[in-house]
Amino acid sequence: MSDDRARSTDDNRARSTDDETAENESVEIDVDTLEGSLYRVLSSVVIPRPIAWVSTTGSDGVDNLAPYSFSTVASVSPPILLFAPVDDQKDSPQNVEETGEFVFNLVTEDVVEPMNETAATLPAEESEFDHVGLERAASTTVEPPRVADAKAAFECTHHETIEVGGSVLVLGEVQYVHLDQDLLGDDEKVDVANVDAVGRLAGSMYATTQDRFGLERPP
Numbered sequence: 292m293s294d295d296r297a298r299s300t301d302d303n304r305a306r307s308t309d310d311e312t313a314e315n316e317s318v319e320i321d322v323d324t325l326e327g328s329l330y331r332v333l334s335s336v337v338i339p340r341p342i343a344w345v346s347t348t349g350s351d352g353v354d355n356l357a358p359y360s361f362s363t364v365a366s367v368s369p370p371i372l373l374f375a376p377v378d379d380q381k382d383s384p385q386n387v388e389e390t391g392e393f394v395f396n397l398v399t400e401d402v403v404e405p406m407n408e409t410a411a412t413l414p415a416e417e418s419e420f421d422h423v424g425l426e427r428a429a430s431t432t433v434e435p436p437r438v439a440d441a442k443a444a445f446e447c448t449h450h451e452t453i454e455v456g457g458s459v460l461v462l463g464e465v466q467y468v469h470l471d472q473d474l475l476g477d478d479e480k481v482d483v484a485n486v487d488a489v490g491r492l493a494g495s496m497y498a499t500t501q502d503r504f505g506l507e508r509p510p
């Protein structure tokens with residue numbers, strides 16, 4: 292089911308516990324008896340989610356670009372990233388299956404609008420790069436281009452695709468990393484204060500990483 296269809300069919304029947312006072316009343320959802328999809332709850336509560344802006348090149352040579360917020364780091368050694376299309380009919384997983392490569396581009400606040408435009412459903416023969424007017428930058432180790440304006444890009448080779456329910460997890464091993472100088476601090480290492488990443492909340496809502504606080508980990 293597509294991201295949007297899942298949202299529009301969302302009809303979560305939640306029930307309130309009636310044996311508690313209104314003050315601490317909670318909403319309980321028994322998924323076994325749920326009518327409709329849990330999409331609204333999952334995507335509104337498991338937030339903020341990083342956005343993988345995934346570029347691929349189809350076997351027909353068309354460059355594809357699409358955002359996926361069901362995405363994360365899967366492993367550090369080897370370095371593996373993943374994104375999760377909620378069905379395997381989308382162009383990105385199909386291209387990765389066919390060509391074995393993708394680029395995970397970072398979404399920062401300055402590119403959030405074009406990122407959103409690349410979620411449009413286009414015919415497979417039309418590139419989102421051209422549709423939105425985004426500049427390509429050549430990748431170093433893989434065929435799909437990077438988004439020239441992305442402040443970071445991880446070039447990946449296909450590691451594995453795992454079916455999980457109606458979704459697929461597309462895992463890619465990072466082969467090469469591009470980091471914009473803007474992301475670096477005085478010590479020439481990435482400074483999180485300079486990474487103006489955007490996270491997806493629910494629907495059309497987003498958050499930035501500009502409101503931060505520190506918390507020491509216990510030993």
Ligand SMILES: Cc1cc2nc3c(=O)[nH]c(=O)nc-3n(C[C@H](O)[C@H](O)[C@H](O)COP(=O)(O)O)c2cc1C
Nearest residue numbers: 294357358359360361375376377381382383410411
């Ligand atoms: C910010 C954002 C995040 C999205 N995250 C996902 C996601 O995690 N999984 C998914 O299947 N679709 C997601 N979508 C919808 C896809 O981007 C959309 O279906 C797109 O057309 C897929 O493109 P493709 O067929 O070229 O891969 C998201 C859309 C937006 C705007």
